[in-house]
Every structure is written in C-alpha cells, then in structure tokens.
Amino acid sequence: MQAGLMVLLMAAGGRAESAGCNAAAPNPSVLVEVPGHPFGVAISPDGCWVFATLVSAPGKPAGLAVLRRDGGRLTMERVVRLAGEPTGIAITRDGKRLLVAAGSALEVLDAARVVSGGGNPVEATIRDGRNPGSVYVNVTGDGEFAFVSQEGAAAIAVIDLAKKTVVGRIPVGRAPIALEFSLDGKLLYTTSQAALKEWGWPDVCKPEGARVPAGAPRHPEGAVVVIDAVKARRDPAQAVVARIPAACSPVRLAMQSDGARIFVTARNSDAVLAFDTAKLLSDAEHARIGMVPVGTAPVPVIALRGGETWW
Numbered sequence: 001m002q003a004g005l006m007v008l009l010m011a012a013g014g015r016a017e018s019a020g021c022n023a024a025a026p027n028p029s030v031l032v033e034v035p036g037h038p039f040g041v042a043i044s045p046d047g048c049w050v051f052a053t054l055v056s057a058p059g060k061p062a063g064l065a066v067l068r069r070d071g072g073r074l075t076m077e078r079v080v081r082l083a084g085e086p087t088g089i090a091i092t093r094d095g096k097r098l099l100v101a102a103g104s105a106l107e108v109l110d111a112a113r114v115v116s117g118g119g120n121p122v123e124a125t126i127r128d129g130r131n132p133g134s135v136y137v138n139v140t141g142d143g144e145f146a147f148v149s150q151e152g153a154a155a156i157a158v159i160d161l162a163k164k165t166v167v168g169r170i171p172v173g174r175a176p177i178a179l180e181f182s183l184d185g186k187l188l189y190t191t192s193q194a195a196l197k198e199w200g201w202p203d204v205c206k207p208e209g210a211r212v213p214a215g216a217p218r219h220p221e222g223a224v225v226v227i228d229a230v231k232a233r234r235d236p237a238q239a240v241v242a243r244i245p246a247a248c249s250p251v252r253l254a255m256q257s258d259g260a261r262i263f264v265t266a267r268n269s270d271a272v273l274a275f276d277t278a279k280l281l282s283d284a285e286h287a288r289i290g291m292v293p294v295g296t297a298p299v300p301v302i303a304l305r306g307g308e309t310w311w
Contacts, residue, residue, distance in 0.1 A: 020048075020070070020071075021046065021047055021048035021049075021068070021069045021070050022046075022047050022048075022069070023070075023071050023072045024072055025072040025073070025074075026072060030073075030074050032067060032074055032075070032076055033076075034052065034054060034065045034076060034079075035054065035057075035060045035063075035065075035079060036054030036055060036056060036057050036060045036061075036062065036063065036065070036079075037054060037055040037056075037057055038052045038053065038054055038055075038065070039052075039053045039054070039055050039086070039087045039088070040052070040053045040086075040087055040088045040089040040100075040101075040136075041053075041089065042089045042090060042091040042098065043091070044091065044095050044111070044115075045091070045093065045094070045095040046095070047069060048068065048069050048070070049066065049067065049068060049069065049111075049115055050066075050067040050069065050074065051064055051065070051066060051067070051089060051091070051098060051114070052064070052065040052067065052089075053065075053086035053087055053088070053089050053100060054079065054086065055085055055086070055087065056085060061081055062081075062082055062083075062084065062085050062086055062102075063079040063080055063081045063082055063086070064079065064080040064082055064086060064089075064098075064100065064109075064114065065079050066078050066079070066080060066114055066115065066117075077115075077117070078117050080109070080114055080121060082100065082102060082107055082122075083102065083105070083107075083125070084102030084103040084104055084105060084107075085102060085103045086100045086101070086102045086107070087100075087101050087102070087103075087134075087135050087136070088100070088101040088134075088135055088136035088137045088148075088149070088179075089101070089137065090137045090138050090139045090146070091111065091139075092139055092143040093139075093141055093142075093143060094143060095111055096110070096111055096112070096143075097109065097110065097111055097123070097139075097143065097161070098110075098111050098114060099137045099139055099146050100137070101134040101135055101136055101137040101148050101149070102134060103131060103133065103134055104127060104129075104130065104131045104132070104134065105125045105126060105127045105128075105134065106125075106126045106128075106134060106137060106146060106148050106157075106159060107122060107124075107125055108122070108123045108124040108125075108126065108161065108164070109121045109122055109123060110122075110123055124164045126159055126164055126165070126166065128148075128150070128153075128157045128159075128166045128169075129153065131152060132150035132151075132152050132153040132155070132157070133150050133151035133152030133153065134148045134149070134150050134151075134157070135149055135150070135151050135177060136148070136149040136177055136178060136179050137149075137179065138179040138180070138181060138188070139161075140181070140185060140229070141181075141185050143161065144160070144161055144162060145158060145159065145160060145161060145167075145233055146158075146159040146161055147159075147170075147179050147188060147229075147232070148179075149176040149177055149178070149179055149190060150169070150176065151175045151176065151177070153169065154171065154172060154173060154174050154175070154176065154192070154196070155169035155170055155171055155172060155176070156169065156170040156172055156176060156179070156188075156190060156227065156232075156236075157169055157170075158170065158232050158233065158236045160233075167233065167234075167236060168235075168236035168237060169236055169237070170227055170232055170236045170237070170239050170240060171237065171240065172190060172192045172223075172225045172227075172240065173192025173193070173194060173195050173196055173199075173222060173223050173225065173243070174192055174193055174194040174195070174196065174222075175192060175193040175194065176190050176191060176192045176193075176225070177190070177191050177193070177251045177252060178190055178191045178250075178251065178252050178253035178264075180253050180254070180255050180262065181229060182229075182259055182277065183255075183258075183259040185229060186228070186229055186230055187226055187227065187228065187229055187241075188226075188227040188229040188232070189224060189225070189226060189227075189253060189255075189262055189277075189280075190224075190225045190227065190253075191222060191223070191224060191225070191246065191250040191251055191252070191253055191264060192222050192223045192225055192250070193222045193249045193250060193251065193267075194219050194220055194221070194222050194249070195220035195221060195222065195223055195243070195245075197220075199220070199243065201220035201221060201245065202220060203217070203218040203219055203220055204218060204220065204221060204248075205218055205219050205220065205221055205222075205247075205248035205249070205268055205269075206218055206248075206268070207219070208249060208267070208268050208297075221245045221246065221247055221248060222245075222246050222247065222248065222249055222250040222266070223243045223244060223245060223246050223250070224243075224244045224246045224250065224253070224262070224264060224275060224280065225240060225242070225243050225244075226240070226241050226242040226243075226244070226280050226281060227239050227240055227241065228240075228241050241281060242280055242281050242284055244275065244280055244284050244287050244288065245288075246264055246266060246273055246275075246288070247266035247268075247269035247271060247273055247291065248266055248267075248268035248269040249266060249267040249268035249269070250264045250265065250266045250267070250273070251264075251265050251266075251267050251299050252264070252265050252299055252300055252301050253265075253301070254301045254302055254303040255277075255303060256303050257303070259277060260276070260277060260278070261274055261275065261276065261277065261289075261303075262274070262275050262277055263275075263301050263303055264301070265298040265299055265300070265301045266291075266298075267297045267298060267299060268297070269291075270293060270294060270295065270296055270297065270298065271291050271292060271293050271294060271298070272291070272292050272294055272298060272301060273288055273290065273291050273292075274288070274289050274290035274291075274292075275287050275288050275289065276289050
C-alpha cells in the first residue's frame with residue numbers, strides 16, 4: 001500500500017523562479033506517492049531536493065525518500081534504506097549532511113551521495129543506549145553538534161558530529177519531542193509530554209485514549225523546557241534553564257520568524273498554546289500568552305507569514 005507525501009511547493013523553494021528547481025509550479029501543493037508512511041521532511045538549502053523519512057509499512061522497509069524538484073514538478077528519485085525506524089530529520093546549513101533520528105541511533109548521511117545514489121551514504125551510526133527512542137533531531141548552525149530528543153530516556157542527547165560521539169544527555173521531562181533553536185542559537189526549546197514526579201507539579205491531566213476507565217490515575221502537565229545550547233555542548237546535565245507548564249501532552253513546536261513567539265500543540269488538551277519567548281526566562285509565570293482550542297489531539301504545527309498564522 002502506497003502512502004502519500006503532501007508538499008507545499010511555495011514553502012519548499014521560497015520565491016518562485018522562472019526555471020530550474022525553483023520554477024513556478026502549476027499548483028501550490030502536490031501529493032506524491034511514497035512506499036511507506038512519511039514522518040519527517042527536510043529540504044536542501046537550494047530548494048532542489050526534498051528528503052522524507054519513511055516509517056516501515058507492511059511489505060515496505062523503513063527508509064528515506066529522495067524527491068527532486070525541477071521545472072515546477074516534484075518526482076521521487078529513489079528510496080535509501082536505513083536501519084531502525086527513521087522519524088525526525090534535519091539538514092546542516094551547508095546542505096552537506098542529513099541527520100536522521102532512528103529509534104536506537106542517529107544516522108549521519110552524506111547528502112551528496114543520497115542525491116546521486118552513488119556509494120553508501122551513511123557516514124556514521126551513533127548509538128546511545130539500547131533503545132532510547134530517538135524521535136527528533138536538530139543541528140547547530142555551525143554543523144558541529146546534533147541534539148536528539150529521546151522519548152524513552154526522558155532526555156535530549158548531545159552529539160559531537162566531528163568526533164561521532166555522545167557528549168551526554170540533558171535531563172528533561174517525560175517523552176520529549178520538539179527541538180527548536182532560538183534565532184541566535186544560544187537557546188534550545190523542547191517539549192516534554194509530562195513533568196517528572198520530582199518537579200512536584202499537580203496531577204491534572206487525564207490519561208490519553210478513547211477508552212479510559214473511570215478513576216484512572218491522572219498525571220502532571222507537560223512542559224516547554226528551555227536549554228542553554230552553548231553550555232549543553234560541554235555540560236549537558238546542567239544545561240536546563242527553565243521549565244514552563246504547557247498543558248497536557250505538549251508535542252510539536254513552531255517559532256515565529258522573529259523569534260518572539262513559539263506555538264505548541266498540546267495533544268491531550270486539544271489546543272495550541274502561544275508563549276512569549278522573552279518571558280520564558282524572565283517571567284515564566286506569565287510566559288504563556290494564549291491557548292486556543294482546536295480539533296482532537298493536534299500534533300504538527302507550522303508558523304506562516306511571520307507567525308501571524310499557524311496551522
């Protein structure tokens with residue numbers, strides 16, 4: 001069974017050009033069939049290539065779909081097979097490396113080989129424990145360090161890409177997901193779906209699921225966790241600088257283009273939350289500036305038009 005990958009072409013290439021990979025498309029979006037379930041997407045800096053991680057499906061192993069943009073069209077060139085279950089993906093600012101979170105490891109790939117199909121594109125497979133549940137990844141602007149959210153370990157792994165080693169773990173709340181840098185790269189924002197017991201937060205969130213038995217135990221709110229990204233390179237265990245309540249099961253996060261706001265989906269609260277980033281450190285009690293009810297169990301969120309619109 002084929003799954004579909006919907007790509008917004010206007011977002012992929014910035015302003016439409018008259019020719020080449022950023023040529024204007026007949027429609028602003030296109031649906032491309034891919035052999036698996038797409039999870040994460042990264043776009044090359046020039047807008048010419050789209051990379052989508054594919055979670056395994058019956059009869060279809062996990063992999064990385066490689067799609068070419070050219071002449072206003074989007075076509076799938078190949079699928080690169082990967083070990084584990086690839087989910088989150090990031091690309092370095094220079095476009096030379098792709099980083100893929102794959103359950104038990106971080107896969108580091110040579111982007112040129114992924115595009116050309118020549119040779120083994122996997123530069124390194126960096127492991128941190130038996131199966132920490134690596135789900136999301138982001139990379140510093142200089143391309144030297146990767147941060148990987150580990151759902152099963154309640155932590156963010158810090159990885160030195162030059163040495164291909166794990167520096168250490170940043171302890172956060174349960175089931176961290178999102179990873180977003182501040183514009184200056186000095187801070188890293190993540191989400192944790194539930195606070196740890198030692199934080200002493202009250203149990204206010206009901207269990208998730210369609211059939212929750214009466215009297216089922218509740219658990220604390222989740223959090224937006226603010227990390228000193230510079231300190232995390234050398235001392236991950238002491239890099240958390242703030243934890244802010246973020247309703248029930250916060251998962252994904254998007255930033256306004258000027259960095260002044262972040263928007264967070266709270267899956268178990270059926271809502272999207274807005275936070276003032278300046279107050280996350282200076283006035284955490286008033287950092288949350290809005291909460292909008294949406295449909296059931298929201299997960300992805302994207303900020304558009306400078307953050308005036310999100311969806």
